[in-house]
Amino acid sequence: MEQTEKPHITIRNLKKSFSNGETKNEVLKGINLDIYPGQIIGYIGPNGAGKSTTVKILCGIIPDFEGEIKVFGQDLKSNGLEIKKRIGYVPENGALYDLLTPNEYLTFIGTLYGLEAHSLEKRAKQLLSFFGMEEHADQRMDTFSKGMKQKTLIMSGIINDPDILFLDEPLSGLDANSVILVKEMLTQLASNGKTIFYCSHLMDIVEKISDRILLINDGNVIADGKFEELKTEQSATLEQLFAQLTGEQNSNSHADVLFKAFNEN
Amino acid sequence: MINFSLSFVRLFRKLIQLWGVDYPQFEALLRNKLVLDFRRNPSKHKSSKKKKNPFLSQLITFASIGGFIEFSLYSINDILLNFTILYSIIMVMLATTLINEFTAVLFDERDNDILLARPISHRTLLLARLMHIQFYVGYIALALSLISGIVLAFKYNALIIIAYYLGVGLSAWITLLFTIFFYLALSKVVKGNKFKDFITYVQIFLAVAIFGGYELLPRIIDTDSMKHIYMSVHWWTYLIPPAWVAGFVKFFTFTDTMNMAIFFTLALAVPFFGAIVVVRFLSKGFGNILGQSTADKNSLIETRSLKEKFSDRLNRLFCVTEMEKLGWKLTMKITRRDRKFKQSVYPMLGIIPVMAILMLKPDFRDFTGSIHKMGNSYRYLFFIFLGFFGTMSIMQLPFTDTPEASWIYKALPFNQHGHIISGAVKAMLYKFFFPFYSLLTICTLLIGTSGFFLKCCWEDC
Numbered sequence: 001m002e003q004t005e006k007p008h009i010t011i012r013n014l015k016k017s018f019s020n021g022e023t024k025n026e027v028l029k030g031i032n033l034d035i036y037p038g039q040i041i042g043y044i045g046p047n048g049a050g051k052s053t054t055v056k057i058l059c060g061i062i063p064d065f066e067g068e069i070k071v072f073g074q075d076l077k078s079n080g081l082e083i084k085k086r087i088g089y090v091p092e093n094g095a096l097y098d099l100l101t102p103n104e105y106l107t108f109i110g111t112l113y114g115l116e117a118h119s120l121e122k123r124a125k126q127l128l129s130f131f132g133m134e135e136h137a138d139q140r141m142d143t144f145s146k147g148m149k150q151k152t153l154i155m156s157g158i159i160n161d162p163d164i165l166f167l168d169e170p171l172s173g174l175d176a177n178s179v180i181l182v183k184e185m186l187t188q189l190a191s192n193g194k195t196i197f198y199c200s201h202l203m204d205i206v207e208k209i210s211d212r213i214l215l216i217n218d219g220n221v222i223a224d225g226k227f228e229e230l231k232t233e234q235s236a237t238l239e240q241l242f243a244q245l246t247g248e249q250n251s252n253s254h255a256d257v258l259f260k261a262f263n264e265n
Numbered sequence: 266m267i268n269f270s271l272s273f274v275r276l277f278r279k280l281i282q283l284w285g286v287d288y289p290q291f292e293a294l295l296r297n298k299l300v301l302d303f304r305r306n307p308s309k310h311k312s313s314k315k316k317k318n319p320f321l322s323q324l325i326t327f328a329s330i331g332g333f334i335e336f337s338l339y340s341i342n343d344i345l346l347n348f349t350i351l352y353s354i355i356m357v358m359l360a361t362t363l364i365n366e367f368t369a370v371l372f373d374e375r376d377n378d379i380l381l382a383r384p385i386s387h388r389t390l391l392l393a394r395l396m397h398i399q400f401y402v403g404y405i406a407l408a409l410s411l412i413s414g415i416v417l418a419f420k421y422n423a424l425i426i427i428a429y430y431l432g433v434g435l436s437a438w439i440t441l442l443f444t445i446f447f448y449l450a451l452s453k454v455v456k457g458n459k460f461k462d463f464i465t466y467v468q469i470f471l472a473v474a475i476f477g478g479y480e481l482l483p484r485i486i487d488t489d490s491m492k493h494i495y496m497s498v499h500w501w502t503y504l505i506p507p508a509w510v511a512g513f514v515k516f517f518t519f520t521d522t523m524n525m526a527i528f529f530t531l532a533l534a535v536p537f538f539g540a541i542v543v544v545r546f547l548s549k550g551f552g553n554i555l556g557q558s559t560a561d562k563n564s565l566i567e568t569r570s571l572k573e574k575f576s577d578r579l580n581r582l583f584c585v586t587e588m589e590k591l592g593w594k595l596t597m598k599i600t601r602r603d604r605k606f607k608q609s610v611y612p613m614l615g616i617i618p619v620m621a622i623l624m625l626k627p628d629f630r631d632f633t634g635s636i637h638k639m640g641n642s643y644r645y646l647f648f649i650f651l652g653f654f655g656t657m658s659i660m661q662l663p664f665t666d667t668p669e670a671s672w673i674y675k676a677l678p679f680n681q682h683g684h685i686i687s688g689a690v691k692a693m694l695y696k697f698f699f700p701f702y703s704l705l706t707i708c709t710l711l712i713g714t715s716g717f718f719l720k721c722c723w724e725d726c
Binding site for chain 2: 059060061062063064081082084085087089091093095096097099100104108109111112113114140166
């Protein structure tokens with residue numbers, strides 16, 4: 001059924017390298033993807049595999065890359081502004097202005113998306129109440145816990161009612177109740193035809209909520225499909241599959257070597 | 266104050282939209298920046314407990330500098346020359362402040378993750394940043410011209426004074442445009458992290474040059490002849506930005522109208538069309554600078570050099586405990602890599618030679634003669650004192666952008682924190698005091714002995 005619809009995102013031969021002094025460090029080595037509306041994509045991979053780089057390129061934060069990216073059928077390089085209006089982004093590392101209050105921050109971000117003051121106020125209120133943050137709506141965020149900041153980030157990511165939502169490690173710092181809320185929210189959004197693109201290291205959550213799992217290692221996509229399709233006899237969970245495919249299956253013996261080295265000294 | 270400033274900017278709404286900027290976004294960005302500035306506690310990261318507003322004291326300094334400058338120019342009778350010099354000084358001071366203090370604001374990467382994913386055009390973002398800076402530069406320009414305007418009021422009529430203040434606004438905007446133009450042109454030639462290093466060196470050079478200029482220039486200018494200097498208009502006069510603004514002021518005396526009308530037009534047209542060029546056509550380069558800095562996160566890893574091995578040997582020689590060695594090594598690494606540290610310490614070191622010249626006041630027309638004279642007078646012993654300027658770099662040790670990282674010292678199981686600090690201080694002395702001190706001591710010896718030899722020669726004769 002997916003093939004009958006037009007993809008939201010098409011990526012052809014995406015390459016990105018960072019210059020590291022004299023040497024070139026190739027982070028993405030030719031990624032090809034078609035992502036369809038209503039999918040929840042779990043984008044996983046070891047540290048430094050290029051997950052955040054992919055997301056930052058797709059959001060337009062990193063402007064120069066090789067290859068072709070089309071979002072909503074438009075070229076990302078030439079129509080970046082139009083595309084950005086219809087996407088949402090939840091950055092990692094809690095990047096927000098923590099001297100503002102959640103209300104002020106949401107108003108600021110909403111204005112950047114060109115939302116009218118009235119509808120913006122209404123939306124902000126709904127979001128704040130959904131996340132149970134009404135009583136903190138007018139407090140400065142510099143005293144907030146990591147989880148509360150993270151909730152504000154998620155709210156600011158969906159304030160423009162985006163058709164594609166990128167989330168980079170969105171559950172870090174959230175308590176169990178909020179995790180449930182976010183999971184529900186993501187499923188709801190996907191069933192309304194939105195595309196969710198989701199980076200995480202939390203394998204059990206990715207395994208449960210993703211329609212499609214993309215595993216990236218060393219700049220290449222090495223696994224792509226539903227978890228049911230990907231799992232094998234040896235790897236009944238996503239965690240085991242991850243370890244198997246990224247070459248860390250004998251982590252027990254690795255640990256042995258490490259502790260031996262510690263004891264020798 | 267924020268609302269007042271924003272409604273002032275709103276007067277230019279049509280003009281700003283003409284530059285291709287999304288006005289509601291622009292205003293939201295500007296408001297956000299100003300709100301953040303007002304909420305930020307200025308002395309949060311500094312160890313001192315001063316509650317004074319540093320910006321206010323800076324403004325007071327600028328106001329008195331402006332007053333002094335106009336006092337010293339008061340005897341000039343030619344209105345064009347008077348204002349050209351005055352505006353030149355204002356522009357140079359603004360440009361220096363801009364490059365030294367506001368470059369970081371212009372190329373702020375901390376909110377890349379927040380802003381770059383939103384549908385904001387480069388133009389809007391650039392103009393919002395420029396206006397944010399202009400907010401402060403405007404205050405500085407106003408402070409600079411406040412007292413000088415009063416001094417000028419003794420000499421000229423009210424119309425000229427009003428034109429003078431308008432001219433100050435224009436020169437602030439022209440300076441900002443020229444500075445950003447310089448940056449954007451530079452970014453086309455020098456890329457990535459090198460661009461930032463380059464700017465650091467420009468900043469260091471400027472700091473030294475300005476200090477030297479302010480100290481040396483007034484000593485060279487002959488004040489008596491100032492009354493009779495007259496500035497005539499040549500073709501190249503039209504290339505000097507301060508002259509445009511000065512001509513803009515002189516236009517209101519309604520003399521020499523032809524020439525002044527050209528200056529008048531230039532002073533108004535350049536800010537307007539310059540903004541179009543910068544905002545409409547060059548803003549893409551600005552976006553690329555921002556994007557690049559996101560990409561260029563992993564900067565080069567230095568290989569161990571011979572110099573470092575030498576410093577390791579000294580480390581073992583000078584430092585007693587392991588903790589001291591650790592403090593030394595950490596300090597050596599950070600002082601080499603931290604751009605902010607270089608920015609604050611290197612200009613201070615650059616000032617040493619300027620100070621040396623100032624204190625000794627050598628006569629440049631008879632250089633060897635004055636060196637010999639110095640040898641006789643024991644004034645050269647000042648050199649040794651100057652060497653101690655290098656120790657001022659130690660003052661910079663407590664400042665860091667990442668104070669959070671210090672948790673490690675509290676968490677570690679040892680209580681000899683002093684050893685880390687003494688190691689750090691030793692490293693600073695080795696790096697910033699020892700080389701200058703030994704160099705200056707050699708100079709002192711040379712000058713001292715040259716006098717001694719000279720004396721011997723005289724006695725022989």
